Amino acid sequence: MTDLPLSFSDGDGEFLRKRVLPVLALSAILYGGSLATGLHINAVVLSIIVMMTLCLxxxxxxxxxxSAAVLGGLQAGLSMTETIAALNDSLLIGSQVGMTYIMIGAFAVALARSGLLELLAAKISGRLGTGEAATGKNIKWTLLLILCAASVMSQNLIPVHIAFIPVLIPPLLGIMNRLRMDRRAVACVLACAISSSYLLLPTGFGAIFLNDILLTNLNQVGADLGLVVTADMAPRAMFLPVMGILAGMFVAVFITYRKPRDYRLIENKAPVADMAPVVLNLTQLLATIAALLVALICQIRFDSLLIGAMVGFVILSFAGIFRWRDQDDVFTEGLRMMAQVAVIITIASGFAGVLSATGEVQPLVAASAAFIGDNQALGAAIMLLVGLFITIGFGDSFASVPILAPVYVPLSLALGFSPLATVALLGAAAALGDAGSPASTITLGATAGLNADGQHDHIKDSVIPTFIHANFGMVLFAWIAALTL
Structure with a gap:
């Protein structure tokens, strides 16, 4: 192959040669082959294959x-103008959820500025101890319970997502080393607890996933098919899949990674330790607690995490947690932290809109139903495994729902699954792979905390363990839920 233009750096050239060009070649072969042979490739299938390949x-x-949306629209016979119009028309739904993420990011950064998480880490460290006394099994289980509780609260009570991990974990690594705790077990606890909480509890991020994304897409896609899903159905449908995740967590802690693992007993120099200690006086502490409570109350009262996070941010600002002139900096930092997720969710809604505009969702459903026949067990298994593959590709369960819904809802109803089973199949298929994807915020957050001293590998110690333990159990239990609900 000839050298690339000099305007590209060596890294850019390597990226283009090894990643982008093969996918473009695959797309050209699929698209051009269908034109040359007259063999029509379903536009939805083509779009998803190209999208997954690019993400992987x-x-x-x-x-x-x-890119995949444009290719799918052209394959279906839409003009470029019609494809872009279909993409733009569906961006509004995703942008509403994206704005919520941005406000949550600002609230999380404001909470971090308060020093509350640093204070919590110091208290835990002091209570558990760092000397030879910190070697008992009771200390190990207490620490795991604390991390599990913090993970749940980060999704449902204090919606800061993974922002607590790089602050809370590094000061505790010395204790974990003395206890000879296998950090792979800790990674599984963090990933499984975070995933379980937002998939089951309808507050915080759970409200976004269950109500704003899952139920909204189910009702929109199912409107013409007679499917109506209410808010109380989502937790009931997701109960068994979540039990599968928790079962995997217990296997990781009590069986797979139960044996002691030795790490170098070095002093951890985490970024938090290098920062000047934050002074949190009584007034600021009370204001921080008040901000958390008011944010939760507003979220429940108005059914809006956006309003709750905004009110919490305003309270922290007026309380003097950070300087008044730093408000823009705090908000911008939160925007940067959540921008990627917000953009992905917004564009994923446009992608789903193009898939619907192609008019080839129903033929795909009909072909899939003909292949599966009346075998619900086979159909449920295929849908779950395909969902796992898609979510692994780009590491975000929230963005997976609008991509899967146009195909999964009609197919589930065609196979005779109940509304509850349909909710379980779509919710589980979209969430599979979130804990275990290399690009997932959950695995990235776990590595950011556990690798503060350079002794925790992202792929071997975070991705592979969480993929095995969070997803295998969920596939099995979600399959059972689909057949029994």
Whole structure:
């Protein structure tokens, strides 16, 4: 192959040669082959294959979604103008959820500025101890319970997502080393607890996933098919799949990674330790607690995490947690932290809109139903495994729902699944792979905390353990839920 233009750096050239060009070649072969042979390739299938391939090759998810959407629209016979119009018309739904994420990011950064998480880490460290006394099994289980509780609260009570991990974990690594705790077990606890909480509890991020994304897409896609899903159905449908995740967590802690593992007993120099200690006086502590409570109350009262996070941010600002002139900096930092997720969710809605505009969702459903026949067990298994593959590709369960819904809802109803089973299949299929994807915020957050001293590998110690333990149990229990609900 000839050298690439000099305007590209060596890294860019390597990226283009090994990742982008093969996918473009695959797309050209599929698209051109269908034109030359007259053999029509379903536009939805083509779009999803190209999107997954691009994501697995670590092409930015936003570019992968738009590229695959355009290719699918052209394959279905839409003009470029019609394809872009279909993409734009569906962006509004995703942008509403994206704005919520941005406000949550600002609230999380404001909470971090308060020093509350640093204070919590110091208290835990002091209570558990760092000397030879910190070697008992009771200390190990207490620490795991604390991390599990913090993971749940980060999704449902204090919606800061993974922002607590790089602050809370590094100061505790010395204790974990003395206890000879296998950090792979800790990674599984963090990933499984975070996933379980937002999949089951309808507050915080759970409200976004269950109500704003899952139920909204189910009712929109199912409107013409007679499907109506209410808010109380989502937790009931997701109960068994979540029990599968928790079962995997217990296997990781009590069986797979139960044996002691030795790490170098070095002093951890985490970024938090290098920062000047934050002074949190009584007034600021009370204001922080008040902000958390008011944010939760507003979220429940108005059914809006956006309003709750905004009110919490305002309270922290007026309380002097950070300087008044730093408000823009705090908000911008939160925007940067959540921008990727917000953009992916927004564009994923446009991607789903293009899939619907192609008019080839129903033929795909009909073909799939003909292949599966009346075998619900086979149909449920295929849908779950395909969902696992898709979510692994770009590491975000929230963005997976609008991509899967146009195919999964009609197929589930065609196979005779009940509304509860349909909710379980779509919710589980979209969530599979979130804990275990290399690009997932959950696995990235776990590695950011556990690798503060350079002794925790992202792929071997976070991705592979969480993929095995969070997903295998969920596939089995979600399959059972689909057949029994």
């Amino acid at each position: 090759l670590r092409v930015p998810v936003a570019i992968a979604l738009v």
